Amino acid sequence: MLNLVIFGPPGAGKGTQSQKLIDKYQLVHISTGDLFRAHIQEQTGLGKKVSQLIADGQLVPDAITIAMLEEEADKNKDARGFIFDGFPRTVPQAEALDAFLKSKGTAITGVIALDVDQEELSRRIAERKKLTNRVDDDADKLKKRIDEYFNKTIHVLPYYEAQGKLTRVNGIGDIDQIFAELTAVIDSY
Ligand code: AMP
Numbered sequence: 001m002l003n004l005v006i007f008g009p010p011g012a013g014k015g016t017q018s019q020k021l022i023d024k025y026q027l028v029h030i031s032t033g034d035l036f037r038a039h040i041q042e043q044t045g046l047g048k049k050v051s052q053l054i055a056d057g058q059l060v061p062d063a064i065t066i067a068m069l070e071e072e073a074d075k076n077k078d079a080r081g082f083i084f085d086g087f088p089r090t091v092p093q094a095e096a097l098d099a100f101l102k103s104k105g106t107a108i109t110g111v112i113a114l115d116v117d118q119e120e121l122s123r124r125i126a127e128r129k130k131l132t133n134r135v136d137d138d139a140d141k142l143k144k145r146i147d148e149y150f151n152k153t154i155h156v157l158p159y160y161e162a163q164g165k166l167t168r169v170n171g172i173g174d175i176d177q178i179f180a181e182l183t184a185v186i187d188s189y
Pocket of ligand 1: 010032033034036053054055057058059060061065085086087088089090093136145
């Protein structure tokens, strides 16, 4: 299996590049943010539980997020591989993902981190806000999400670096050029 983590702060281009990667490599895309938004839209019990946290730009507790991710992965038993987008965001999530994949006889193949500076992130999210109207793209919520990224999520990088699985790619520039860099990394696995 080809199991990828696409990693980066809010607005780094994870969603955009994931779409292109799933087309090319026929992977199942699991975006925990998309899954939470679907739960909120459908007003499920889980959706009701997490909607305020998400609207405020805070991370959802690990136990809830991990259970949702495992359930989604289990729905796709025939997958050729997965692309995990927006997960893991904490070290306990990364550990849980390793244990889960191990129990299925597989593992993370590689982690690609999209590097984008703060100024460019703010510019992109302002643009996205016009298109999607995500409440958590408002300036104060966005600040909280970026804080969550730098306080909690960033620690996931050394976790994978220690496993020799981390590659950083410059996430600024032409979408197709960045995609070409990602595919060069993946094709080298
Ligand atoms: P995203 O679309 O990936 O930016 O996620 C939107 C929001 O969903 C985040 O700001 C968090 O509130 C929540 N979320 C998504 N993925 C996770 C995760 N792996 N752990 C905790 N919260 C998450």
